[in-house]
Amino acid sequence: MAFPVTLLADSLSSAEAVADMRWKEWGRPPEPADPEWWLETTVREAGREALPVTFVAHDVTGDVLGAVGLDTYDLNERHDTSPWVTGMIVRRDRRGQGVGQALMQHLERWAAEHRIAEAWVGTDLALGFYQRCAWTVQETFTRSTGQRVAVLYKKLL
Numbered sequence: 001m002a003f004p005v006t007l008l009a010d011s012l013s014s015a016e017a018v019a020d021m022r023w024k025e026w027g028r029p030p031e032p033a034d035p036e037w038w039l040e041t042t043v044r045e046a047g048r049e050a051l052p053v054t055f056v057a058h059d060v061t062g063d064v065l066g067a068v069g070l071d072t073y074d075l076n077e078r079h080d081t082s083p084w085v086t087g088m089i090v091r092r093d094r095r096g097q098g099v100g101q102a103l104m105q106h107l108e109r110w111a112a113e114h115r116i117a118e119a120w121v122g123t124d125l126a127l128g129f130y131q132r133c134a135w136t137v138q139e140t141f142t143r144s145t146g147q148r149v150a151v152l153y154k155k156l157l
């Protein structure tokens with residue numbers, strides 16, 4: 001199924017729904033627990049031509065199904081490569097229907113159009129999802145928080 005994907009910059013009214021999904025998924029220590037932080041961060045990442053940018057997937061009624069960002073950096077421990085996929089989230093009741101893959105395809109196309117040759121992503125639980133999107137594992141390491149993450153990359157040009 002095809003899902004319309006827009007830039008958050010073109011649908012700023014979606015920011016609250018995106019932030020709410022992210023807060024419900026990650027809004028507890030070591031991540032910030034304050035929902036306002038998630039809203040401010042999501043709005044700050046609504047670039048249009050320059051990073052950070054965020055893409056939002058909708059259903060035919062305009063409801064927000066998910067979002068993904070592309071930013072200069074993500075993990076504090078990895079500032080030697082750029083850019084990074086950030087905040088990938090799909091609404092819980094709409095997972096497993098291709099929304100995440102549609103968002104990644106859109107992000108990858110946008111990046112290639114903007115002459116971004118490759119990109120990285122760090123993940124713990126969604127390793128299989130990125131591999132399914134044809135991203136390649138570069139390394140795994142343990143963060144200062146104790147979280148074990150895999151770093152994947154993909155050539156986009």
Ligand SMILES: CC(C)(COP(=O)(O)OP(=O)(O)OC[C@H]1O[C@@H](n2cnc3c(N)ncnc32)[C@H](O)[C@@H]1OP(=O)(O)O)[C@@H](O)C(=O)NCCC(=O)NCCS
Binds near residue numbers: 122
């Ligand atoms: C990970 C996530 C974004 C995937 O979105 P989705 O819309 O459910 O994914 P899709 O339906 O597009 O799945 C595409 C493929 O990846 C697979 N996949 C999806 N999530 C997966 C996961 N967590 N682990 C392994 N494989 C996964 C699907 O089975 C599907 O494979 P198929 O084409 O062979 O059927 C979504 O599950 C989510 O929001 N998870 C919680 C937040 C999260 O972990 N985000 C990643 C942060 S790095």
